[in-house]
Amino acid sequence: MMDPPREESKAAVAECIKAGIRPVMITGDHKITAAAIAKRIGILHDLSEACEGADIEKMSDEELKGFVPDISVYARVSPEHKIRIVRAWQERGMIVAMTGDGVNDAPALKQADIGVAMGITGTEVAKDAAAMVLTDDNFATIVKAVENGRNLYRNIQYAIQFLLSGNFGAILAVLYASVAGLPVPFAPVHLLFINLLTDSLPAIALGVEPSDSDVMNEKPRSADESILTKDFLGKIGLEGFVIGAMTMIAFLTGYHQDGALLGSTYAFGTLCLARLFHGFNCKSDHPVIFTNRFFNNPWLQGAFVLGAVLITAVLTVPGLHHVFQVETLNPAQLGCVYLYAFASLPIIQLLKWIRTKLGKNGER
Secondary structure, three states, X not given: OOOXXXXXXXXXXXXXXXXXXXXXXXXXXXXXXXXXXXXXXXXXOOHHHEEEHHHHHOOOHHHHHHXXXXXXXXXXXXXXXXXXXXXXXXXXXXXXXXXXXXXXXXXXXXXXXXXXXXXXXXXXXXXXXXOEEEOOOOHHHXXXXXXXXXXXXXXXXXXXXXXXXXXXXXXXXXXXXXXXXXXXXXXXXXXXXXXXXXXHHHHHHHHOOOOOHHHHHOOOOOOOOOOOOHHHHHHHHHHHHHHHHHHHHHHHHHHHHHOHHHHHHXXXXXXXXXHHHHHHHOOOOOOOOOOHHHHOOHHXXXXXXXXXXXXXXXXXXXXXXXXXXXXXXXXXXXXXXXXHHHHHHHHHHHHHHHHHHHHHHHHO
């Protein structure tokens, strides 16, 4: 008689290990049976990594805390043993997800950070104790949920990176003008236009960036880690500096050509367009300019086109210059604004490429 593991379980376990997630089997079956199944799906490598509930019974909580990292299979365990194992991992600072379907699993499901009950074979007690219920009773679904969660968190990071780096560039431009004794490069209506249109549309589009399985190659982040890490703030500062520098170059170009109004128009147009281009920079921590990923988000492309059409209309339609406090640009001047704005894209992509190369060399 055989009750073989599901076909997809081995691949799901391998995906967990690749993602930095430690899968552990806790069962009431005999140690030999549990070890055979665990070895077949990749949880167990050696019989020394398996133990029985009787071994746990003899240990104190402190001893169990030091014991659990070396064990991948627990056999012949009681409900009390399960909750002690979960608690031991938590005391080591780990985030624990526990799966189960029976009444005897309920205490451990409740203790775990994320209790996952089986929706088909699970008891009502287990479902009530769990934080999540699997409607297909498939372990691979948990792995897919982790992937979706990581992609969602990453997209939130990209949207925040886009907003903060763009705003930092604007702040640097205003700061430079103040220190250098130059006229203020932006009117209040310019900032309102930027915040309502060229900020919001790409940020929303980055929030629905297509999912990427590469997130499962990353190790889990710390539970108490802030979203604004030192590395993340460094990227924001560097990218904001590039955008701010191109904005001020545009301002100085227009200022020396025909005074403060043209300079302000150049700076406004360059900042708006540079931030629209910057949406493509924020799609990934790696260069995307010559990859298929550059075009894989139609929402971001739509946000770029709509934003570019609106800012171009503001800069070129004569009737709008009074409303937006700009000077109507001729084709040559508009081309100059587009050139300065576009220049920020390859510069930031080059910086990402250098950063990637340095990171790979550092890993070696």
